[in-house]
Amino acid sequence: MASWVEQMRELGVESLEALALGAALLGTGGGGDPYIGRLMAQEALAEEGPVDVFEPAEIPDDAVCAMSAVMGAPTVLVEKLPGTNEQLTAFRALERHLGREITHIICAEVGGLNSTLPIVTAARTGLPMVDCDAMGRAFPEIQMSTPTLHGISASPIALADDKGNAVVIDAVDNDWTETMARSIAVDMGAAAFISLFVQSGAEVKKAMIPSTLGLAERIGAAILDARASGSDPVAAAMEVVGGFRLFEGKVVDVERKTTAGFARGRMQISGLGADSGDDLVVEFQNENLIATRSGEVVATVPDLITVVDSDTGGPITTEELKYGLRVEVVGIPCHDAWRTEDGLRLVGPRYFGHEVDYVPIENLIGGET
Numbered sequence: 001m002a003s004w005v006e007q008m009r010e011l012g013v014e015s016l017e018a019l020a021l022g023a024a025l026l027g028t029g030g031g032g033d034p035y036i037g038r039l040m041a042q043e044a045l046a047e048e049g050p051v052d053v054f055e056p057a058e059i060p061d062d063a064v065c066a067m068s069a070v071m072g073a074p075t076v077l078v079e080k081l082p083g084t085n086e087q088l089t090a091f092r093a094l095e096r097h098l099g100r101e102i103t104h105i106i107c108a109e110v111g112g113l114n115s116t117l118p119i120v121t122a123a124r125t126g127l128p129m130v131d132c133d134a135m136g137r138a139f140p141e142i143q144m145s146t147p148t149l150h151g152i153s154a155s156p157i158a159l160a161d162d163k164g165n166a167v168v169i170d171a172v173d174n175d176w177t178e179t180m181a182r183s184i185a186v187d188m189g190a191a192a193f194i195s196l197f198v199q200s201g202a203e204v205k206k207a208m209i210p211s212t213l214g215l216a217e218r219i220g221a222a223i224l225d226a227r228a229s230g231s232d233p234v235a236a237a238m239e240v241v242g243g244f245r246l247f248e249g250k251v252v253d254v255e256r257k258t259t260a261g262f263a264r265g266r267m268q269i270s271g272l273g274a275d276s277g278d279d280l281v282v283e284f285q286n287e288n289l290i291a292t293r294s295g296e297v298v299a300t301v302p303d304l305i306t307v308v309d310s311d312t313g314g315p316i317t318t319e320e321l322k323y324g325l326r327v328e329v330v331g332i333p334c335h336d337a338w339r340t341e342d343g344l345r346l347v348g349p350r351y352f353g354h355e356v357d358y359v360p361i362e363n364l365i366g367g368e369t
Contacts, residue, residue, distance in 0.1 A: 009053055010051070010053070011051045011213075013045045016041055016042055016119075018220030019213065019217045019220055020034045020041075021219070021220035021314065021315070022218065022219030023112060023116070023213075023216040024111070025216075025220075025237060025241075025306050026111050026136070026137050026215070026219070026306075026332075027109070027112040027114075027287070027306075028138055028306050029284055029316070029318040030138040030284075030287035030288075030318060031111025031112025031317075032070055032117075032317075033317060033320075034113060036113055037114075037116030038116055040120050041119040041120050041123070044123035047123075051119060051122040051129055052129070053213065054129070054131065055132075056201075056204050056208060057210075060201050061205075062201060063103045063104050063204070064098075064100060065104040065130060065203075066091070066105070066198045066199070067106050067134070068117055068118045068121035068122075068193075069107075069118070069196070070113060070114060070191060070192070070193050070194065071185050071191070072185045072191030082117075088121065089166050090192075090195045091125065093158035093167075093168055094168065102127065104127060104201070105121050105125070105127050106129070107133040109134065109135040109138040110212040110213060110215070111137060129213075130204060131212070132208035132212060132213075133212045135209070135335075136212055136334060136338075137287075137304050139287060139302075139347055140262055141182075142154050142157075142178040143173075143175050143178050143346065144347045145174075145197065146337050148174045149340075150206060152197065153173075153197075154197050155170050155174075155196065156168050156170050157195070157197075158194065159194050160192065160193045161188035161189060162189070165188065169184075177196070181194065182260065186260065186261045218240050219237050219240050222236040222239065222240050223236060223237050223313045223314070233313025234313045237313055238330060238332075243331060244362070246280070246293075246299060247269060247275050247280040247298075247328065248273050248328045249272045249280065249326075249327065250270050250272060250324060250326050250327070251268070251269055251321060252268050252269065252270045252323065253268040253323070254268075254321045256319075256321070262286055263284070263285070264285050265283070265318070266284065268280070269282070269327060279293070279294060282305060282329065285352060286318065289305070289354065290352075291329060291331070299361045299365075300348075300354065300356060300358055301358075302334040302338035302344070302347045303333055303361040304333075305329065306332070308329075309327060310326040333361055333362060344358050
């Protein structure tokens with residue numbers, strides 16, 4: 001399968017299957033249903049043509065870049081399917097508030113629906129995308145972004161719903177942006193389309209994580225190639241990302257509820273094969289946060305914890321979890337930005353109420369792949 005570089009600077013329909021698959025793995029269980037996002041992007045690209053994609057280093061310093069995304073509970077988006085206009089309503093509301101045109105589209109996170117929704121916005125507006133994101137994975141809250149680490153404001157932020165309502169918030173900091181936007185998203189039905197984190201090209205080069213769409217495509221391509229050749233798709237994906245296989249088993253219990261605009265819960269997996277006799281518990285808030293094997297922590301946020309189908313290697317989002325699934329749990333080292341003191345204060349396990357200190361996954365499991 002052609003790599004991102006070999007596809008030059010155009011993203012077309014042929015790229016979507018691999019990109020959406022890889023982004024779902026990086027989404028750590030969250031980011032919204034990747035299948036829905038893929039269908040939306042497929043329709044937009046088929047109607048409007050391919051989207052130009054640039055690396056951060058290639059865009060002008062005075063470019064005006066903004067994110068196009070969706071926030072809310074992934075469980076809601078399964079039943080309340082996105083329409084074709086909500087993201088454009090938010091995007092245009094932000095432009096009106098700024099009094100200037102946005103020139104480039106960027107991704108909030110390289111995970112699930114939020115990796116493909118910007119493609120829809122780019123196709124519908126005719127604007128190019130920048131191959132970068134603000135997390136290197138998916139996180140549940142707006143302020144959990146690398147621009148926050150660089151002092152860049154998430155607001156003004158525009159939110160829109162399926163009824164045509166649009167709201168723009170100017171907040172004093174990114175924590176307040178999250179708080180107020182979350183409340184409005186709940187009022188909009190626990191899901192809202194958003195445009196935010198307006199940045200210059202110079203700021204994108206400094207604050208965003210580069211080449212993550214390309215990484216997602218390479219992960220997805222590795223999984224698809226392994227399936228086609230009859231080899232191990234999980235091993236193929238882990239080779240691309242430098243990840244680790246943590247556990248294999250069957251899902252025996254899932255507790256999940258939608259509260260305050262998040263899908264929160266836990267799953268219990270009973271071990272199979274080499275892991276027989278042990279259980280693994282994974283707790284999540286939209287995204288998987290901490291994995292505990294028979295009482296011992298084996299991975300925590302901000303490292304990536306992803307549940308995949310044992311046979312196909314396909315990532316399983318938190319809203320798709322159900323009793324009886326045979327799965328593997330994999331762990332992937334996070335971007336170095338999240339391993340700093342400031343990064344861990346923003347996204348470490350203690351922020352989410354887990355009274356453990358962060359230990360890099362490669363240290364927790366002793367470096368065994």
